Amino acid sequence: MTLMWRWRAKGRSGPVTVGRLMNRAFTVLVGLILVTGLAGLLASAPAFMLVSNPLIKVTEARSAFNKTRVLMGDAQRNLDGYLLTGGDAYRAAYEQRKRAYPDVIAALRSAGGYMASRQIGVFDEEAMHWWALADPLIREIPRSAPSHEEVNAIHAQYARTATAGRAVDLVMTDRLVQLNRTNDILNLVSLILLVTTVVVGVLLGARIGRSTTRRITTPLAQVLRVLDRMRRGDHDARVTLAEAPAEVDTVATALNAAADEAARERDMIRAFQQHSAAVRQHLSQAHAVTAAAQSAGELVDADHAVIRLVPDEEAPSGPHVWSASDAVGDVGPLAATPVEWLAVGPSMAFVAVPDSGPHPPETEVVALRKAGAGPVITVAFGEGAEPVGHLTVIRRQGRAAWHPYEVHLISMLAAELGRILTQARLFEHASELVTRLREVDAAKTAFLATVSHELRTPLTSVAGYLEVIIEQEAGPLTATQDRMLEVIDRNVLRLRRLIEDLLIMSRAEAGGLEFTRESIDLRTVIEAVIHVVEPAAHKTGVTVTHEIAEPITIDGDVSHLERAIINLVSNAVKFTPDGGAVTVTARADGPDAVLVVRDTGIGIPAEDLPYLFTRFFRASNATRQAIPGTGLGLAIVSTIIEGHGGTITADSREGVGTTMTIRIPLSATTTESIAPATAGAT
Numbered sequence: 001m002t003l004m005w006r007w008r009a010k011g012r013s014g015p016v017t018v019g020r021l022m023n024r025a026f027t028v029l030v031g032l033i034l035v036t037g038l039a040g041l042l043a044s045a046p047a048f049m050l051v052s053n054p055l056i057k058v059t060e061a062r063s064a065f066n067k068t069r070v071l072m073g074d075a076q077r078n079l080d081g082y083l084l085t086g087g088d089a090y091r092a093a094y095e096q097r098k099r100a101y102p103d104v105i106a107a108l109r110s111a112g113g114y115m116a117s118r119q120i121g122v123f124d125e126e127a128m129h130w131w132a133l134a135d136p137l138i139r140e141i142p143r144s145a146p147s148h149e150e151v152n153a154i155h156a157q158y159a160r161t162a163t164a165g166r167a168v169d170l171v172m173t174d175r176l177v178q179l180n181r182t183n184d185i186l187n188l189v190s191l192i193l194l195v196t197t198v199v200v201g202v203l204l205g206a207r208i209g210r211s212t213t214r215r216i217t218t219p220l221a222q223v224l225r226v227l228d229r230m231r232r233g234d235h236d237a238r239v240t241l242a243e244a245p246a247e248v249d250t251v252a253t254a255l256n257a258a259a260d261e262a263a264r265e266r267d268m269i270r271a272f273q274q275h276s277a278a279v280r281q282h283l284s285q286a287h288a289v290t291a292a293a294q295s296a297g298e299l300v301d302a303d304h305a306v307i308r309l310v311p312d313e314e315a316p317s318g319p320h321v322w323s324a325s326d327a328v329g330d331v332g333p334l335a336a337t338p339v340e341w342l343a344v345g346p347s348m349a350f351v352a353v354p355d356s357g358p359h360p361p362e363t364e365v366v367a368l369r370k371a372g373a374g375p376v377i378t379v380a381f382g383e384g385a386e387p388v389g390h391l392t393v394i395r396r397q398g399r400a401a402w403h404p405y406e407v408h409l410i411s412m413l414a415a416e417l418g419r420i421l422t423q424a425r426l427f428e429h430a431s432e433l434v435t436r437l438r439e440v441d442a443a444k445t446a447f448l449a450t451v452s453h454e455l456r457t458p459l460t461s462v463a464g465y466l467e468v469i470i471e472q473e474a475g476p477l478t479a480t481q482d483r484m485l486e487v488i489d490r491n492v493l494r495l496r497r498l499i500e501d502l503l504i505m506s507r508a509e510a511g512g513l514e515f516t517r518e519s520i521d522l523r524t525v526i527e528a529v530i531h532v533v534e535p536a537a538h539k540t541g542v543t544v545t546h547e548i549a550e551p552i553t554i555d556g557d558v559s560h561l562e563r564a565i566i567n568l569v570s571n572a573v574k575f576t577p578d579g580g581a582v583t584v585t586a587r588a589d590g591p592d593a594v595l596v597v598r599d600t601g602i603g604i605p606a607e608d609l610p611y612l613f614t615r616f617f618r619a620s621n622a623t624r625q626a627i628p629g630t631g632l633g634l635a636i637v638s639t640i641i642e643g644h645g646g647t648i649t650a651d652s653r654e655g656v657g658t659t660m661t662i663r664i665p666l667s668a669t670t671t672e673s674i675a676p677a678t679a680g681a682t
Contacts, residue, residue, distance in 0.1 A: 016215075016243075016245055016246065017245050017246045017247060018216055018245045018246075018247045018248070021212050021215055021216065021245060022212065024212075025208050025209060025212040028204075028205075028208050029205050029208065029209075032201040032204060032205050033201070035197065035201065036194075036197050036198055036201045051179055051182055051183040051186060054175075054179050055176075055179050055183070057111070057114075058115075058172060058175050058176050058179060060111045061108070061111040061112030061115070061116075061172055062112075062169075062172050062176075063111075064104070064107045064108040064110075064111040064112060065108055065112060065165070065168055065169060065172065067104055067107070067108075068101075068104045068105060068108050068123075068127075068165075069165050069169075071097050071100060071101060071104050072097075072101075072127060072130075072158075072161060072162075072165070074093070074097050075094055075097040075098065075101075075131075075134070076158050078090045078091075078093040078094040078097065079094055079134050079137070079138070079154070082094060082138065082141065083137065083141065083146060083151065086141060091138060094134075094138060098131060098135075101127070101131070105120075105124055105127070108120055109124075112168070112172060115171060115172065115175050116168050116171040116172060119164070119167045119168045119171050120168055122164045122167065123161065123164040123165050123167070123168050125164075126157070126160050126161040126163075126164045127161050127164075129157055129160075129161075130154065130157045130158055130161050133150075133153060133154045133157050134154055137150060137151075137154065215245065216245060216248070219241045219244035219245070219248040219249070219252070220248055222239060222240075222241060222252075223239050223241075223248065223251060223252055223255060226238065226239045226255065227255070230259065235259070235262070235263055235266065236263075237259070238256050238259060239252035239255055239256055264403075264405075265405045269409070271298075271299055272299055272409045272412065272413065279291045279292045279295055279413075279416065279417065279420055284424060285421055285424045285425060288417070288420045288421060288424050289307050289309070289320045289417070289421070290320050292307060292320075292391070292413065292416075292417045292420070293305045293306070293307045293320045293321065293322040293391075294322045295413065296322070296391055296393050296410060296413055296414075297322045297323070297324065297393060299409060299410070299413065300393055300402070300406045300409065300410060301395075302324070302393040302394055302395055303323065303324050303326075303327040303328070303329070303372075303394055303395055303396045303399075304321065304322070304323050304324070304327055304329070304331045304334075304371060304392075304393070304394040305321070305322040305323075305391070305392070305393050305394075306319060306320070306321050306322075306331055306334055306335050306390075306391075306392045306394075307319065307320040307321075307389055307390070307391050307392075307417075308335060308337070308338075308339045308389050308390045308392070309339070309388060309389035310339060310382075310387050310388055310389055319335035319336070321335050327396070328372045328396055329370060329371040329372030329373070329394075329396065330370050330371060331371045331394070333366070333367040333370050333371075334364065334367035334368060334370070334371050334392065336367075337363055337364045337367050339380075339387070339389055339390040360378065368394070371394055372394075372396050372397060373394045373395075373396070373397070374394075374395050374396050374397035374398060374399050375394075375395045375399065375400070375401045375402050376392065376393070376394050376395075377392070377393050377402060377406075377407055377410050378390055378391070378392045379391050379392075379410055379411050379414040380414070381414040381415060381417055381418035382418050388418055388421055391410065391413070391414040391417065393410055462492060469485060470482075470485050470486075470489065515556065515557040515560055515640075515643050515644065516557050517555045517556055517557065518555065518556070518557075518558070519553055519554075519555060519667050520553065520554055520555070520556050520558055520561065520667075521551050521552065521553055522548075522551075522552040522553070522554055522561075522586055522593055522595065522664075523548040523550075523551055523552060523586065525558065525561055525562055525565060526546055526548060526565060526584055526586060526595070527546070528562065529562060529565045529566050529569055529584075530544055530546050530569070530584065532566060533566065533569045533570055533573060536570070536573060537573045537582065540573065540576075540578055541578035541579050541580075542573050542576045542578070542579075542580050542581065542582060543580070543581045543582070544569070544573065544581075544582045544583075544584070545581070545582070545583050545584070546583070546584040546585070546586075547583065547584070547585045547586075548585070548586045548587075549587065550588075552586055552587070552588055552593045552666070553666065553667035554593050554644075554664050554665070554666055554667050555644075555665070555667045556644045556664065557640075557643075557644075560640045560643070560644075561640065561644070563636070563640065564636065564637040564640040564641060564662075565595070565597075567633040567634070567636060567637050568597045568637055568660050568662075569582060569584060569597055570633075571633055571634070572597055572598075572599035572601060572658070572660075573599075574627065575599065575601035575602050575622065575627065575658070576599045576600055576601035576602075576657075577601065577602070580599065580600040580601060581599070581600050582597070582598070582599045582600075583596075583597075583598045583599075584596070584597050584598075585598075588666060589663075591665060591666055592646075592663040592664060592665055592666060593663070593664050593665075593666050594661065594662070594663055595661070595662040595663075595664070596659060596660070596661050596662075597659070597660045598657065598658075598659045598660075599657050599658055599659075600656075600657040601657055601658060602621055602622070602625070602654070602655065603621075603652045603653050603654040603655050603656050603657055603658055604619045604621070604650065604652040604654065604658055605619060605620055605621060605654050606654070607620075608620055609650060609652065612634055612650050613634050613635055613637075613638040613648070613650075614631075614635060615631065615632055615635035616631040616632065616635075617631050617635075618631040621654060641662055641664065644664050644665075645664070645665050646662060646663050646664035646665065647662070647663050648660065648661065648662050648663075649661050
């Protein structure tokens with residue numbers, strides 16, 4: 001700290017402030033600027049006084065001498081011109097120069113006589129002698145021409161005059177050099193003095209500025225470091241200052257107070273999260289409301305917490321009250337008070353400060369007095385704009401008022417309670433609905449199994465008698481009758497397949513679908529399937545081909561695998577327009593046998609692919625085109641393939657075609673029974 005900052009002005013006392021520090025610094029800096037300017041002025045004055053006036057005089061003398069020399073030169077040239085040409089213009093110019101000479105030489109004596117009076121006198125004598133020689137020559141022409149000797153004499157005299165003029169010029173030049181040398185010395189001295197003054201001023205100003213800056217920025221830097229630590233999560237950081245300006249100290253005090261308040265808020269928020277989690281874990285409305293009352297009271301250290309609900313046949317009945325162990329007052333009357341005066345939303349009622357929120361009716365005010373209420377918060381909660389109830393927290397008279405974050409947390413807890421009650425109600429409804437759906441699903445499964453079994457028996461009789469009639473064992477048929485019976489036969493076959501699909505799905509869901517594993521040549525199964533499907537494909541103009549390079553042996557159930565592959569190939573044929581193609585390929589790929597069924601049919605929309613193997617699901621484009629089907633085929637295929645430990649995937653583009661890929665483990669050498677398929681297989 002410099003000596004300057006130990007100075008105290010008379011009559012000033014109290015804490016050091018930023019304003020006072022800045023005023024002192026600016027006062028000193030202004031003084032330094034004034035001292036520097038005065039020093040520069042004092043340094044330049046001697047040079048001006050000692051050199052400036054003499055320089056002006058020398059300059060004036062040189063100017064007067066130059067005029068005299070120029071005049072003499074012009075006179076000599078005009079004389080020479082007149083001697084050569086005899087022109088009147090040359091004579092007139094000569095005469096003009098002669099008349100001007102006395103004034104010019106007088107001006108030269110006046111300006112330069114103080115430093116070169118002798119040399120000027122010599123110059124004047126030589127010039128006058130020249131004029132004396134020139135005048136006769138001017139007068140004799142044109143009567144007679146001057147002789148050669150006369151011309152040489154006048155030229156020689158002009159040369160002596162010029163020599164005398166150089167002596168005058170030399171004296172003035174020497175004087176000018178002396179003055180310039182003196183000026184340089186004085187300027188150097190002035191520069192040194194000025195630079196010294198400026199350097200001293202700059203150094204002193206820099207020290208003052210650095211000292212002032214340090215007094216201000218050092219405590220501010222401490223504040224900023226603490227702020228940065230807080231920003232990075234060090235919530236315990238606090239500012240500790242010594243000898244800081246009053247403003248910075250005030251900021252630090254406010255920052256520490258805000259940090260302490262923020263710490264209390266964080267503790268409250270952590271407590272709120274814990275209490276909120278404790279309330280959310282209850283799926284029963286009654287339990288959730290009871291837990292919320294306790295959480296609200298404990299969260300803000302209240303004496304009482306009361307939750308009153310709007311009468312509703314689905315809501316838990318009666319108020320829910322929590323009281324601290326040392327609470328005073330009777331909250332019974334408050335619990336019995338209706339909850340119709342406060343709207344759902346951010347509204348809050350502070351009974352101790354009526355102007356800060358909507359004021360409750362007189363009946364509730366009386367009930368609050370009986371409860372010994374001091375600071376009170378009442379928050380309405382509900383589902384949207386529909387009120388469900390009020391949450392009221394009470395502190396006894398004489399206790400501290402609510403902090404804003406406590407009010408906010410109570411509001412959040414009330415809103416959370418509204419959501420929890422809604423979720424609990426939905427959960428209860430959902431539980432009831434799931435129970436009913438399970439009952440309906442079980443009844444549906446039993447119904448399908450029963451209906452399928454009951455339909456199978458009469459359908460077998462119908463098929464038997466139909467076969468007898470078609471083979472004309474009961475008598476001859478007309479062509480029309482034969483066509484009708486063919487239609488009946490096709491639909492009987494279709495109905496039989498539908499019944500078998502329903503039976504398979506019912507058994508799978510009931511866990512009764514079993515597979516017998518034996519060694520199977522997949523190529524043989526595929527060829528048998530192609531043989532079955534080819535007639536139907538031929539009728540629709542669809543070409544069915546298969547490519548199997550070598551025998552592929554797997555362990556599985558022949559009948560179920562045939563059914564699965566028939567379903568896939570039949571689907572491909574059914575959804576492929578006339579002229580299309582269906583290709584079936586099989587190969588061994590590592591530990592798996594890979595079966596691929598590819599068609600050029602209508603394809604499957606991308607949004608339908610995730611649901612393709614769900615029972616009773618049909619692609620939207622198939623439904624739009626009214627292509628018949630039950631939506632069970634691919635679900636059965638998926639169940640059978642999964643029962644063999646394999647997988648099935650679909651890749652399709654609408655309007656381009658579909659590719660179904662099945663992967664089944666290659667054969668093990670033993671024959672064993674595969675565990676029943678799970679009831680939830682799809």
